[in-house]
Amino acid sequence: MVGFVIVSHSRLLAESVADFTRLMAERVTVIPAGGLEDGSFGTSYQLISDAIEEANSGDGVLVLMDMGSAVMTTEMVLESMENHKVKMVDCPLVEGAVAGTIAAAGGQSLELIYRNLTKSGYVNKF
């Protein structure tokens, strides 16, 4: 099953998004990588790489980020990994996490979930 990593500047935000996905996709692994090691705001290269490692059960990992350095640092982690089964997704963080994990619980592949999530930013909320 595809795993997920939630990268945020805020530890609480990353944890909450991960927690929130359990409501409808309890079986899916979602690892938060929020804030710096000491819990303050920021993004940590180490926490992100550890989380990706932890989230990968062999079927790949999708990484969702909030903004700024969360995106740039994730990009650098992925460059150092050269694992094609780890992808960062450009999508809304909360909706993307919910929709993506539900799709993963249904057994969808990394590629398919990735493609659908990159389109999810263009769906109107109302």
Add this chain to the structure above:
Amino acid sequence: MNKEKIILVIDQMAVAMEKQKEFLTELDNVIGDGDHGINMARGFSEVIKKRDSLAKMDAGDMIKNLGMILVSTVGGASGPLYGTAFMKAGMFLKGKEDITFPDFLEAFQCAIDGVMARGKAAEGEKTMLDSMLPAKRAMEQEWTISGDGKKSMEAGLTAARKGMEDTKKIIATKGRAAYLGERSIGHQDPGATSFVFLLEAIASQM
């Protein structure tokens, strides 16, 4: 510039980041999230902790590794941005024990290209690039005219400081300041400012 000098440059950079920590943070308080000085000082203090192992490397690896330390310890956008800059410059300088001014100019260009690619940014967006690019151009120009490294560095510093001042006139379109739109006018960019301090550290050892 030889390896011993480069280590001294790194020391100077760390001293400057510590000294300017509050000033950079104040600038970032106005148009960002108030952590640029803290971020840079944290990154360079980690660099200094690894000073001994850096000193054993050739110039290229030393600079590349400095970049890698910044990526893992800075914690804000300046981490991946300056980190990529130093890594790209270091990769270009790989194997060198001594850096000539033309080497430096090429490495500087690699650093700039790295920041542009990482930040998906160009000149005029109110970022560190707005002091980097004018500095590079002025250095190149002075070097073609005089072939004098010291004079070229001086010209670069003057241009970097002007670029930094001029960020006040720019509406930010990249980074956190972009969310402020027009309200970012009148305020100096923290990253363009920290770059001036880093360049001063290089100049101090020439």
